[in-house]
Amino acid sequence: xxxxxxxxxxxxxxxxxxxxxxxxxxxxxxxxxxxxxxxxxxxxxxxxxxxxxxxxxxxxxxxxxxxxxxxxxxxxxxxxxxxxxxxxxxxxxxxxxxxxxxxxxxxxxxxxxx
Amino acid sequence: xxxxxxxxxxxxxxxxxxxxxxxxxxxxxxxxxxxxxxxxxxxxxxxxxxxxxxxxxxxxxxxxxxxxxxxxxxxxxxxxxxxxxxxxxxxxxxxxxxxxxxxxxxxxxxxxxx
Numbered sequence: 771x772x773x774x775x776x777x778x779x780x781x782x783x784x785x786x787x788x789x790x791x792x793x794x795x796x797x798x799x800x801x802x803x804x805x806x807x808x809x810x811x812x813x814x815x816x817x818x819x820x821x822x823x824x825x826x827x828x829x830x831x832x833x834x835x836x837x838x839x840x841x842x843x844x845x846x847x848x849x850x851x852x853x854x855x856x857x858x859x860x861x862x863x864x865x866x867x868x869x870x871x872x873x874x875x876x877x878x879x880x881x882x883x884x
Numbered sequence: 885x886x887x888x889x890x891x892x893x894x895x896x897x898x899x900x901x902x903x904x905x906x907x908x909x910x911x912x913x914x915x916x917x918x919x920x921x922x923x924x925x926x927x928x929x930x931x932x933x934x935x936x937x938x939x940x941x942x943x944x945x946x947x948x949x950x951x952x953x954x955x956x957x958x959x960x961x962x963x964x965x966x967x968x969x970x971x972x973x974x975x976x977x978x979x980x981x982x983x984x985x986x987x988x989x990x991x992x993x994x995x996x997x998x
Contacts, residue, residue, distance in 0.1 A: 774927070803985070813974065815985035826985055860927055872918075873986065875927030 772796065774876035776861050782882045788849040791879045795842050795863030801825075802844040803873065804836060807858040816859075819844055848881075856883045886911050888977050890989035897965050898997050905960040905992050907975030916978040917958045918986065919949055923971045931973075934958065945969070970996045 775794040783789050795802050804816040815828040819838035836846040842863075848855055858880050862873035887910045897903050909915055916935050920928040932943025939951040949960045958975060972993045976986040 805988075812990040813988035815987075818985065828985060862928075872930045872933060873928070875920075875929070877925070877927045 774861055774863050774874055776859075776876035776879050778879060779877065780880045780882075782884060783851050784884050785851055785853060787851050788847060789851060789881060790845055790847045791859055791861075791881075793844045793846075793861030793863075793876060795844070795861075796874055799863035799865050799874070800842055801864045801866060802838055802842065803862045803864075804844070804846050805860045805862065806830075807860055807878070808856075813860070816846065851883045853883050856881060886915070886977055886979070886987045888975050888987050888989035890973075890975055890992050892992045893990070894993045894995065896995040896997055899967050900964050903960075903962045903965045903969070903994070905973050905975075905994070907958045907960065907989060908956050909958065909975070909977045910956065911977055911979075913979075914953070917949075917951060918976040918978065919943065919947070919958075919960050920974045920976060920988075921971050922974065922991075928974065931960070965994075965996055967996045967998065970994055 777792045801820045803818040805813050807813050817836050818826045822838045833849045838844045858878040860875050860878045862875045864871050864873050889908045891906050918933045919931040921931050922928045931947045932941050932949055934941050934951045942948050947962050949958055951958050972991045974991045975989040978986045
């Protein structure tokens with residue numbers, strides 16, 4: 771069974787640009803969550819999608835958005851990039867959703883903002 | 885508010901020695917507790933989880949953890965550390981409800997000396 775796949779793995783952007791990250795969950799998993807990982811703040815929850823609906827959202831500005839498609843694949847978008855958005859963005863999938871069970875993480879997309 | 889504290893930022897253990905990583909949580913009810921491990925450049929992998937029942941839980945790779953309600957702790961242990969255990973370890977708490985996010989500690993980096 772294939773794991774969680776995130777693309778791209780690495781990318782470099784400049785301030786003010788926008789970026790879209792993609793996540794393909796494990797087959798059969800309906801929940802996709804996104805986390806931001808930085809050395810200073812650690813792992814912080816961005817949002818969770820379940821059956822194409824955003825079910826929970828963390829404390830991030832509106833520049834961070836996401837969506838989920840009917841095949842459970844998910845994308846997250848960050849607009850008007852700031853230097854502080856440089857981070858590892860991790861996607862995780864689960865059959866039911868966060869909080870109640872195991873999350874299966876991808877290897878992440880490492881974003882550098884110059 | 886829910887929170888997770890991992891008091892040790894970095895621990896070095898000799899190969900073959902025992903290991904204990906500390907985790908304290910703050911949560912109003914009985915939480916769902918997790919330990920994840922992250923190797924360099926990788927996503928997170930679940931080591932073990934506690935939902936209810938026996939307070940000593942066994943996980944993968946020879947790890948175990950003990951839930952102590954009176955101390956609000958969920959420490960991770962391993963009797964004999966291998967060089968391949970060098971990684972970053974994260975404790976996390978969830979509300980046990982689908983759609984709620986995991987709250988992660990800041991992590992403990994484990995180095996293994998020969």
